[in-house]
Amino acid sequence: MAEQTEQACPINPVVDLLFSRWTTPIVWVLEHHGRLRFNELQRLVPSITPKVLTQRLRQLERDGLVIRTYHAEIPPRVEYEISDLGRTLVPVFRTLHDWSGAHLPQVAAARRAYDTAQEEEAAWAEG
Amino acid sequence: MAEQTEQACPINPVVDLLFSRWTTPIVWVLEHHGRLRFNELQRLVPSITPKVLTQRLRQLERDGLVIRTYHAEIPPRVEYEISDLGRTLVPVFRTLHDWSGAHLPQVAAARRAYDTAQEEEAAWAEG
DNA sequence: CGGTATCCTATAGGATACTG
DNA sequence: CAGTATCCTATAGGATACCG
Numbered sequence: 356m357a358e359q360t361e362q363a364c365p366i367n368p369v370v371d372l373l374f375s376r377w378t379t380p381i382v383w384v385l386e387h388h389g390r391l392r393f394n395e396l397q398r399l400v401p402s403i404t405p406k407v408l409t410q411r412l413r414q415l416e417r418d419g420l421v422i423r424t425y426h427a428e429i430p431p432r433v434e435y436e437i438s439d440l441g442r443t444l445v446p447v448f449r450t451l452h453d454w455s456g457a458h459l460p461q462v463a464a465a466r467r468a469y470d471t472a473q474e475e476e477a478a479w480a481e482g
Numbered sequence: 483m484a485e486q487t488e489q490a491c492p493i494n495p496v497v498d499l500l501f502s503r504w505t506t507p508i509v510w511v512l513e514h515h516g517r518l519r520f521n522e523l524q525r526l527v528p529s530i531t532p533k534v535l536t537q538r539l540r541q542l543e544r545d546g547l548v549i550r551t552y553h554a555e556i557p558p559r560v561e562y563e564i565s566d567l568g569r570t571l572v573p574v575f576r577t578l579h580d581w582s583g584a585h586l587p588q589v590a591a592a593r594r595a596y597d598t599a600q601e602e603e604a605a606w607a608e609g
Numbered sequence: 610c611g612g613t614a615t616c617c618t619a620t621a622g623g624a625t626a627c628t629g
Numbered sequence: 630c631a632g633t634a635t636c637c638t639a640t641a642g643g644a645t646a647c648c649g
Contacts, residue, residue, distance in 0.1 A: 363528055364507035366575055369582040372589060374501035376641080380491035393611050401490055407642060409612060419592025430610045431649090440588050443581065448493055450577045454570065455496040461567050462499060465546025503621080520631050534622060536632060557630045558629085 372418060373444065377403060377411045382420060382444060385437040393433055420444070499545060500571065504530060504538045509547060509571060512564045520560055547571070 373379070377400070384399045385391060391399065397408055412435060415421035420441035426432040500506070504527070511526045512518060518526065524535055539562060542548035547568035553559040 364510040366578045369578050383491040417596040418589050451493045451496050462545050469544040
């Protein structure tokens with residue numbers, strides 16, 4: 356199935372890579388705060404649980420977007436930072452951010468229009 | 483939670499809007515084939531079930547990215563097409579596509595490196 | 610400190626059958 | 630034709646507790 360979906364939409368692989376849940380907040384925070392320790396990340400990415408944070412960080416590390424550095428001290432210290440490859444996402448994120456600024460209000464308006472149309476339709480069906 | 487995640491990452495809303503599952507293939511196909519009927523869409527978006535296709539199309543219609551036209555004929559005919567707002571996504575998708583071409587190979591290489599490192603570590607622990 | 614382990618639930622989404 | 634309706638399952642992810 357994945358292969359066929361890929362064929363129908365060439366950006367599907369990059370969507371899976373970059374926009375699975377929690378990945379953008381983590382990359383964004385690392386991009387803006389530099390090196391961070393696990394607990395700092397957990398504080399800066401609100402309401403993420405340690406389990407899920409670990410999962411996503413491992414995935415991002417494997418994908419080469421994030422670098423994990425383990426310092427064998429007592430107590431142990433682990434630092435996460437964005438990689439050069441991860442930094443190539445900055446213009447991508449800016450594109451998305453720009454699109455948001457320009458067009459999210461239109462989306463909000465479309466939703467309002469759709470919802471009121473639905474309500475009117477329901478009211479009409481009612482009586 | 484959604485609000486806090488938004489604060490941590492300003493592109494989170496647009497990610498939720500554009501990159502929830504199935505939305506990019508649908509928008510992509512509509513963008514490249516023009517007007518399509520429900521069953522044509524179902525054929526062009528491989529392996530999607532009618533239930534899920536309906537759900538996503540309703541969402542895209544509500545968000546103003548897709549236009550649904552109902553022709554009250556027998557048999558009924560419904561056409562879906564991308565809206566002007568939806569067409570503003572073309573440069574966004576191109577950005578993602580360009581990033582893929584430039585950097586997905588690096589991601590693949592990073593994964594191979596990570597996996598072989600893991601294997602070696604496992605082999606070393608084994609003896 | 611930086612995670613694991615375990616358990617649990619909620620939701621997305623698949624399969625199948627049916628209908629105005 | 631263009632969907633609904635129903636049932637079902639798999640997975641993501643939350644809560645909590647624990648560990649080297």
